[in-house]
Amino acid sequence: MNVGIIGAGRIAGTLAQTMAGMKTVKLYAVGARSLERAQAFAKEYKAEKAYGSYEELVRDPAVDLVYIATPHSHHAEHAELCINNGKPVLCEKAFTMNAGQAEKIIELSRKKGVFLTEAIWTRYMPSRQIINDVINSGIIGKIRVLTANLSYAMEKKERIVEPALAGGALLDVGVYTLNFAAMHFGTDIERIESSVQMTDKGVDGLESITIFYRDGKMAVLNAGIYTRSDRKGIFYGEKGYIIVENINNPQSVSVFDDSDRLIKKIDVPPQITGYEYELLECEKCLAEGKIESNSMPLSDSLYMIKQMDGLRKDWGLVYPQEK
Structure with missing residues (x-):
């Protein structure tokens, strides 16, 4: 090809x-x-x-x-x-x-x-199925909460800070946290709440997004352009928790019991870059x-961009081309 x-x-x-x-x-x-x-x-x-x-x-x-x-x-x-x-x-x-x-x-x-x-x-990586298999195994019981964060020190990059280039944290790194939640908690959402800190140029610099699901689950997602975060995704269950190292390119999945003991660890397969x-x-x-x-159907891409449109509407973030 x-x-x-x-x-x-x-x-x-x-x-x-x-x-x-x-x-x-x-x-x-x-x-x-x-x-x-x-x-x-x-x-x-x-x-x-x-x-x-x-x-x-x-x-x-x-x-x-x-x-x-x-x-x-x-x-x-x-x-x-x-x-x-x-x-x-x-x-x-x-x-x-x-x-x-x-x-x-x-x-x-x-x-x-x-x-x-x-x-x-x-969406295409083997880690997606690995994570879901661990979740579905019931190893930490019923899972109620997911947290995920992704931020890098990027405030000097033109494509990140310029409104005319559709800049901001959401479309660049927040999109990964939203996809992480969608891949592992689904899309049966009751409501979304969020808070944001805008940059001097008027794009989103820091945001916290909370997704409430109809089955009682909750996802808390953070993204930003100022600092390097630990990039972890964590699932919290009745009998322990699961830590995914780097939601932006998962490296391993570790399972801990309710006494914080590591009971299982899965490394993702070797890769060129991912x-x-x-x-x-x-x-x-x-x-x-x-x-x-199949891994990223067009309906899923449209769903995710509509979700981000809704967040930007709540924040009053309109790009120059949209005015």
């Missing part, structure tokens, strides 16, 4: 590094805002082709899949460009800036019969003629 990347930033580099360690998936082309930038990226990561525009890349008949690695503000525009040129899409999270954009590209994908999926890598799982699923889906992924 020949992959073309739109965008030549850090995440694009990580994906390129991943493909260098894969047997059936390879980095074929990169498109950037300038030919010089694309050529530098292609040289570093050994891509065959470098294009000085995204339009040129999507018109290359040898490209089998396009990975969109541009800021959140441009995901919908670039996904539309790919789909209109018949190119299957793996779009970096957050899927789009808002639900209106998501609905538009999903409709276009289905109309044209072109594959589209969101690159929220934790990005390989979404690429392998795309390869499988394309081989089977599918237009969406």
